[in-house]
Amino acid sequence: MDELLVTEGRALKHVQVREYVRALVAGAAPGSPAPSERELVHRFGVARMTVRQAMDALVVEGLLERIPGRGTFVARPRRTASTLTSFSEEMARRGLLAESQTLLARREQAGPGVARALNLTEGDAVIHWRRLRRADGQPMCLEDAYLNEVLIPGFLQSGMPTSLYDALESRGLRPTWAEDSITADVVSEEEAEHLALSPGDPVLRHSRRGLAGEKVVEVSRTVYRADRYTMWLQVGAEG
Amino acid sequence: MDELLVTEGRALKHVQVREYVRALVAGAAPGSPAPSERELVHRFGVARMTVRQAMDALVVEGLLERIPGRGTFVARPRRTASTLTSFSEEMARRGLLAESQTLLARREQAGPGVARALNLTEGDAVIHWRRLRRADGQPMCLEDAYLNEVLIPGFLQSGMPTSLYDALESRGLRPTWAEDSITADVVSEEEAEHLALSPGDPVLRHSRRGLAGEKVVEVSRTVYRADRYTMWLQVGAEG
DNA sequence: CAGTGGTCTAGACCACAGT
DNA sequence: CTGTGGTCTAGACCACTGG
Structure with missing residues (x-):
């Protein structure tokens, strides 16, 4: 559902948070900590569910990994099957x-x-x-x-x-x-x-x-x- | 995170909803409608966010597909890359x-x-x-x-x-x-x-x-x- | 129009890690 | 103990679909 253009210029909050975190951890080593959910709640002034929605997307994407009780971390890149190459x-x-x-x-x-x-x-x-x-x-x-x-x-x-x-x-x-x-x-x-x-x-x-x-x-x-x-x-x- | 055993016998609500829906649509033809989120809210007496958590899991899994304004439907099975066979x-x-x-x-x-x-x-x-x-x-x-x-x-x-x-x-x-x-x-x-x-x-x-x-x-x-x-x-x- | 999913809030309690 | 993620509530407004 990324980047719906329906509301055009309007920036959805969970997208803002998601892209902020994505940029923040870009190039970071696997295992590096991402910001905690409550820290992002405070930084963006949004509800925690909104932050979780943002982080969920990155977890599904394979970029982040959650460890209960410890935090959220940059995941080891997943092995992916061969892609189609010319x-x-x-x-x-x-x-x-x-x-x-x-x-x-x-x-x-x-x-x-x-x-x-x-x-x-x-x-x-x-x-x-x-x-x-x-x-x-x-x-x-x-x-x-x-x-x-x-x-x-x-x-x-x-x-x-x-x-x-x-x-x-x-x-x-x-x-x-x-x-x-x-x-x-x-x-x-x-x-x-x-x-x-x-x-x-x-x-x-x-x-x-x-x-x-x-x-x-x-x-x-x-x-x-x-x-x-x-x-x-x-x-x-x-x- | 499926099936955490930490709380043992305790059945998480989003898991209950998820498995209810999974059983309901098992074998259903692609395009068949799944229950609406509000219907599940009513049936299980839970909050809508809980239902969404359940449905999200099935969407990520590729079992369901959401169509805004219309509903949630059984998805066409995803094509998957060859698996390792003996x-x-x-x-x-x-x-x-x-x-x-x-x-x-x-x-x-x-x-x-x-x-x-x-x-x-x-x-x-x-x-x-x-x-x-x-x-x-x-x-x-x-x-x-x-x-x-x-x-x-x-x-x-x-x-x-x-x-x-x-x-x-x-x-x-x-x-x-x-x-x-x-x-x-x-x-x-x-x-x-x-x-x-x-x-x-x-x-x-x-x-x-x-x-x-x-x-x-x-x-x-x-x-x-x-x-x-x-x-x-x-x-x-x-x- | 009523119904759907999409987004968002402002709280809450839990189990668990590490100190 | 504090801080983390995991779960959950009871609402809300939005954009969109279809009749």
């Missing part, structure tokens, strides 16, 4: 320079598989974008992305972006959820040419169905050189 | 019969890689458990699991369990968090024999470091037949 972001995190060469970018009619994955009907218009991706100059993977044209009108005309996820983000359509499948295989002839592999070399195949809210915004199939790419994930919750 | 559980979910053949189960001294992954010192005692796993009778994967002997004393003597995760769970050590790496490769000679593969066949390699709380309880390396196994995951949050 190729560019992933390579950046590994300290590699990501490059991308568009091999194909056009409007197509969805085939049966892509249509089903994108929640469309066969024959509906989709954008097909094929890229060869390099890391530090070396071919890393070949990616075919399919996008629902209805969701991103004018995408092909607007000049291809460097990062698909950036482009989707600017339209409020960055996927936050995905269904992935991963398998090992042997490279195909065509793939071998693009990836500079020899017949019989192993590859990692990664299919993704990326969703933003309820909308399927991206379906992609990527084939990675097995000798250059290892996928890392963190799974589960809590810690 | 081989047996995963095969069961796919409707396959999982079998497991122990090839090796003994105490060893940790090598450098295993020691680091288990947060031990090289030479510390670890349990090494190697199994060939079949699904519906067909060889599926070969798994080497390494366990910290200090955490599970008497493990080898107690008779090997069917499911490692079940065994860990009974000791309160079921991993809820893992760091995984996945890569494609070509099968080795020894692996080919166990998995009934031919030289050059592709395999999927999966390494896992499984944690329960702060403790690393499991380190495993599994090699899957690429032609029989596709890994499925759901990543991200919210929906």
Whole structure:
């Protein structure tokens, strides 16, 4: 419910308190004490329930931790499952320079598989974008992305972006959820040419169905050189 | 903070309300209305803040959803990231019969890689458990699991369990968090024999470091037949 | 219009930590 | 002992929804 804009400029008290505390503990080490509830009551001249509402939000967020009888403290950051990252972001995190060469970018009619994955009907218009991706100059993977044209009108005309996820983000359509499948295989002839592999070399195949809210915004199939790419994930919750 | 036992038998009012509502909406379709806050105030003879505390918990849990001006409703189940499942559980979910053949189960001294992954010192005692796993009778994967002997004393003597995760769970050590790496490769000679593969066949390699709380309880390396196994995951949050 | 959730007050008593 | 968070009360006004 954060930041309701209904009352516009009006600053809700619990939001004021919450953001004050958030700023105060920003960068503080886990275990550092936050102000006590009664101290905040006094400082802001509000009721204790209002302060608790503010602190509750930060506790739910995982920023603070309450210890009865002792106080409220900065929590150890929670372990979080892997988030959805784009190729560019992933390579950046590994300290590699990501490059991308568009091999194909056009409007197509969805085939049966892509249509089903994108929640469309066969024959509906989709954008097909094929890229060869390099890391530090070396071919890393070949990616075919399919996008629902209805969701991103004018995408092909607007000049291809460097990062698909950036482009989707600017339209409020960055996927936050995905269904992935991963398998090992042997490279195909065509793939071998693009990836500079020899017949019989192993590859990692990664299919993704990326969703933003309820909308399927991206379906992609990527084939990675097995000798250059290892996928890392963190799974589960809590810690 | 659920279910504090400090006050033992005493039933906190917000807990009573919460569990009443939880039971009431159990199995209800998403979108079904929950009782209104004022109705619960009347029914339980409590203050509205108390009811809100109860409902807040269910909202945070993702069970309920508030819509201002309209009411409180059963929320659509949240999409959740993949949870940690054991081989047996995963095969069961796919409707396959999982079998497991122990090839090796003994105490060893940790090598450098295993020691680091288990947060031990090289030479510390670890349990090494190697199994060939079949699904519906067909060889599926070969798994080497390494366990910290200090955490599970008497493990080898107690008779090997069917499911490692079940065994860990009974000791309160079921991993809820893992760091995984996945890569494609070509099968080795020894692996080919166990998995009934031919030289050059592709395999999927999966390494896992499984944690329960702060403790690393499991380190495993599994090699899957690429032609029989596709890994499925759901990543991200919210929906 | 009546009903809903969202915000807020000014108190209160409790169980528990640490001194 | 004081101070902390945990629980709880009995009201209040607000913005919004729907009939």
